[in-house]
Amino acid sequence: MDGDTPGLITIEDAERLDIDQVHDLYEKYVSSSQVSLMTSFGFGRELVESAEGSWIRMRDGRRILDFSGGVGVLNHGHNHPRILAAREEFSRKHRMEVHKAFFSPYVAALSHNIASLLPEDLSISYFPNSGAEANEGAIKMAYKYHNGTRNTILRADISFHGKTLGAGSLTGSTENAFQFPGLPGAAIYPYGDVNAVRQAVRTHRTAAGGCDVYAIMVEPYSASTLRCWDESALRAIRRLCDEEDIVLIFDEVYTGWGKTGSLFYFMRHEGLAPDILAYSKSLGGGKASISGYTARERIFRRAYDRLADVILHSTTYYGFGEETASAIEAVNVVVEDDFPGRARKLEELLVPGLQRIAKAHPDAVREVAGTGALHGVFLNGGPRLLGLASRLAPGFSGDPQFRTKLVTLSVIAHLYREHNIMTYYSPNGANPLMVAPSLIAGPDEVEYFLDALDSTLSKGLSRLLTSFVREKVTSRW
Ligand SMILES: Cc1ncc(COP(=O)(O)O)c(C=O)c1O
Structure with missing residues (x-):
């Protein structure tokens, strides 16, 4: 030394x-x-x-x-040659990491590519660095979509959404054994039980008698317990969210980028899509710590798309150059190598x-x-x-x-x-x-x-x- x-x-x-x-x-x-x-x-x-x-x-x-x-991080395996080459090229050309005052062609390209791979109008993306941050970003957007008029969020009993204070308070995993303070208004439903979700939506009302639930968090496939939602139950939740104008968030942080046999687990069900999708892990190709969430255009526009709200959500490392370039390559490998x-x-x-x-x-x-x-x-x-x-x-x-x-x-x-x-x-x-x-x-x-x-x-x-x-x-x- x-x-x-x-x-x-x-x-x-x-x-x-x-x-x-x-x-x-x-x-x-x-x-x-x-x-x-x-x-x-x-x-x-x-x-x-x-x-x-x-x-x-x-x-x-x-x-x-x-x-x-x-x-979940290594769908591409360790040190995939194409991801290594993309990163080496980025360094060799002395590309710039921080794009705060300039537009990033990498963020633009990655957002475009993800929108073209996802169904329906899931098209507006943000790229933080961990699964918990992706979920919290999605939750914040759902809350803002309702402009603070609704205060309940539903999550499953066996859920795993991360360990930060916010995401951790929505994590029911048995490893989450200490009670930290967390998001207010979190209510729990038994995983896979659509009737319990319906009941929770019925019971959580605003003072004026309207629906108080701003978001429902769902892991279509629970990677930590190896349980999945029945297709008809998932579709019923989708309908319920449409009827009550609840933002449906799918957490596919672990199951994304091909792991379960479809690009995302929910995509095996034709015509079924969330309002916001959270993902991470293999997005970075096993080299970059990058995550993301992608929202339907109408959800994003109503939540944030005005000048006064432009900086309501940001993180320092959002869109860092080499991380985002790695993700572009990682997603291209996922698609090209099926x-x-x-x-x-x-x-x-x-x-x-x-x-x-x-x-x-x-x-x-x-x-x-x-x-x-x-x-x-x-x-x-x-x-x-x-x-x-x-x-x-x-x-x-x-x-x-x-x-x-x-x-x-x-x-x-x-x-x-x-x-x-x-x-x-x-x-x-x-x-x-x-x-x-x-x-x-x-x-x-x-x-x-x-x-x-x-x-x-x-x-x-x-x-x-x-x-x-x-x-x-x-x-x-
Ligand atoms: C389904 C799911 N959601 C969220 C997370 C949290 O991701 P992170 O540990 O990157 O915050 C994980 C991590 O394993 C996960 O499996």
């Missing part, structure tokens, strides 16, 4: 840090709990050298097959493969569910196994979810340690083991994964759990 400025670590120095030094710095300057959480789950004990496509190369040369799909079709091909391999595994291991697998390249294996935390988990990891017996997570983690850890495969579990709902490959994954990689999962489950969940906990107790981590 002998850079030009004493005491400051350079990039080169950072790349020379070993794992213990990185842990020390995390403990001092990031989060020591994060270090104990990650390492006790078997991850975070080594450093990554590089990543390409579906593969991660560790510093010790080990190659890991990444079947996490970057939790990512929805690729997801459907992966589904053709994954669905029968996972079902075969479920059948072969009825004691271990309770259910498999999913669509496109987004699947989950719900492991059987039956009473005997959960009892074993409690005995092996006492102190967590009051948290039944923790025991299910422990069972799932023991499978994830074995896949990682013994088969060099990376997966993750969803912290929401019943904590399925997520199988969510990038859309550039090929049949050989799927086969390798399925064989590894089959062989892992053949060990038996109680053995996997025991060795997982034993390793956790005896290892230096």
Whole structure:
């Protein structure tokens, strides 16, 4: 650490840090709990050298097959050559990042392209940097559309819309365990239950007796629980929103850009569209932190389209040059390489493969569910196994979810340690083991994964759990 400025670590120095030094710095300057959480789950004990496509190369040369799909970010895989080239070209030509006082051709082009891919008059876009910001922008626009005359927003019980104060207050995921202050007027409906939504709309009235609901947040496909709305129920919500002039917001932050087998999940239903669509993750092609929301023209115009309201919503990094250029390339790759079709091909391999595994291991697998390249294996935390988990990891017996997570983690850890495969579990709902490959994954990689999962489950969940906990107790981590 002998850079030009004493005491400051350079990039080169950072790349020379070993794992213990990185842990020390995390403990001092990031989060020591994060270090104990990650390492006790078997991850975070080594450093990554590089990543390409579906593969991660560790510093010790080990190659890991990444079947996490970057939790939605890596539809294009790691370091897609076209995204890298677009970014290198942008830098090489010294293009300008900040466009506050000039028009950005990149923002213009990306907005145009997205409008031409989305149905109906979903055509006016704004590009912040995270899924939560995209949702909050959509919510703000819906509130402003009603000019502050309505005060209720509906969200689902199992929803995941992000963790900022606003989006977090609309997130029902079980991981959102602490009550922070949030958006006023948020009411909850059970996911998928159109009658409950109708009832909520009926009961929330303004003082004058009109409808008080300004927006309904819907995840057409809930990536964190692997549940979906029935088509007829979604259409009924669309009609209800039309009748009551409620802004219908679809959160496709995770499921967008081909992941589920259509460009966006809702687009598999002809003639069905939200009033505002929020998206993120693979919009940046795995390299750029950019998100977006696109509104129907009439919603945008009534909410904001007058000089006095032009600066009511903005963020510093909106339309940053290289991020937006990366997104243009990422979307073009999604379309030209038919990512929805690729997801459907992966589904053709994954669905029968996972079902075969479920059948072969009825004691271990309770259910498999999913669509496109987004699947989950719900492991059987039956009473005997959960009892074993409690005995092996006492102190967590009051948290039944923790025991299910422990069972799932023991499978994830074995896949990682013994088969060099990376997966993750969803912290929401019943904590399925997520199988969510990038859309550039090929049949050989799927086969390798399925064989590894089959062989892992053949060990038996109680053995996997025991060795997982034993390793956790005896290892230096
Ligand atoms: C459906 C959904 N909405 C919103 C978000 C929040 O996105 P971010 O973490 O970028 O704020 C996520 C993130 O996983 C998501 O899956």
